[in-house]
Amino acid sequence: MIYLDHNATTPPSAAVVAAMLPVLTSVWANASSQHGPGQDARRVLAAARASVAKALGCKTAEVVFTSGATEANHLAVRGLLGAAPAGRARVLFSSVEHAGHLKLARALASAGTPVEFLPVCADGTLDIDAAAQRIGPDVALVSLMAANNETGVLMPVAGVAALAHAAGARLHVDATQFIGKQPFCFADSGADAVSLSAHKLHGPKGVGALLLRQGVALAPQVLGSQERGRRGGTENLAGIAGLAAALEELGDIAAESVRLSGLRDALEAGLARALPGLHVWGQRVPRLPGTSYLRFGQLPAEVVLQRLERLDVAASSGAACSSGGSEPSHVLSAMGVPPEEALAAVRLSLGRGTQAADIEHLLAALPPLLAPLFLTSPLEPT
Numbered sequence: 001m002i003y004l005d006h007n008a009t010t011p012p013s014a015a016v017v018a019a020m021l022p023v024l025t026s027v028w029a030n031a032s033s034q035h036g037p038g039q040d041a042r043r044v045l046a047a048a049r050a051s052v053a054k055a056l057g058c059k060t061a062e063v064v065f066t067s068g069a070t071e072a073n074h075l076a077v078r079g080l081l082g083a084a085p086a087g088r089a090r091v092l093f094s095s096v097e098h099a100g101h102l103k104l105a106r107a108l109a110s111a112g113t114p115v116e117f118l119p120v121c122a123d124g125t126l127d128i129d130a131a132a133q134r135i136g137p138d139v140a141l142v143s144l145m146a147a148n149n150e151t152g153v154l155m156p157v158a159g160v161a162a163l164a165h166a167a168g169a170r171l172h173v174d175a176t177q178f179i180g181k182q183p184f185c186f187a188d189s190g191a192d193a194v195s196l197s198a199h200k201l202h203g204p205k206g207v208g209a210l211l212l213r214q215g216v217a218l219a220p221q222v223l224g225s226q227e228r229g230r231r232g233g234t235e236n237l238a239g240i241a242g243l244a245a246a247l248e249e250l251g252d253i254a255a256e257s258v259r260l261s262g263l264r265d266a267l268e269a270g271l272a273r274a275l276p277g278l279h280v281w282g283q284r285v286p287r288l289p290g291t292s293y294l295r296f297g298q299l300p301a302e303v304v305l306q307r308l309e310r311l312d313v314a315a316s317s318g319a320a321c322s323s324g325g326s327e328p329s330h331v332l333s334a335m336g337v338p339p340e341e342a343l344a345a346v347r348l349s350l351g352r353g354t355q356a357a358d359i360e361h362l363l364a365a366l367p368p369l370l371a372p373l374f375l376t377s378p379l380e381p382t
């Protein structure tokens, strides 16, 4: 199988599994217990926290372990909003946030919070001028992703941090797709809170973290004494050890980024040569190195995905969480892409396991399967 769905999830690496197994089998005590095994668990937790903090450029006290990015996003938004001073009630989300995060936005709006959605430009980047106009003294927080999970387009986090802070608002950044693929340092990010998830960087599922800048007030959502009272619940110690191992293993992100963007560019160039009507979203703006979000004319995504499946290539028509539905992607809609083009969107996301031979195989095998469709399709490629 050729796995080109790394933005959906990544396989746990051997080092991650090796770090988790002894915790599962031997360090299973509750890290809050006072006895010896409990102290052992506490030591494992402290070591993992130190390792995560070192890898991400933050203080150990700034790491709040969660069950993943969805929970971290909820904690950040509800938590920062809950601790916002009186008179700051507005919450701004970019209109291309992850589908789960936009559900939270809509839930807040139906409960009476003034929620607004910041527009993006046709190339998928945040419309910074529109953001500047909307960020005012009554804004509690802005929630912006660092990189989009569908297009891979990078967002102007530093610029929005400056705007938010000048207005006295907080900035939450969903860096789930960014961390592990681009160099990241929390201290330099400008964000007050940053979400991440282990399974996007070869760690296990069901674990992640919210990095919360020291001194920033947060109203806890899941109550309990763990994580300094900011997130209750007995810690997922093996998962946390896995997250730490995944971050430790990242290595030279800049070099991997060059390798992956080279493979991605070769893939896009090869497909464009072999087939008519190839369109790649986000191609002219900074984007994640391994993400290619494209359409073949207006061939419906499911037709292309069927052919890819025949070739034993795993890909998706967009976000895993919303693919399978027949609705056009909200990200493409926000970019002004018409539905008939959005329904042709296929996402190929390359990652650590992707090799040049995989791309060569795809370039040799896919065009012959797709080319005849252009002759028979009633939808003319554009």
Ligand code: PMP
Pocket: 007, 008, 067, 068, 069, 070, 071, 098, 100, 145, 147, 148, 149, 174, 176, 177, 196, 197, 198, 206, 207, 208, 320, 321
């Ligand atoms: N945000 C983004 C940008 C994502 O891509 C994802 C995963 N699809 C999430 C949040 C949710 O992460 P998790 O699966 O850890 O809850």
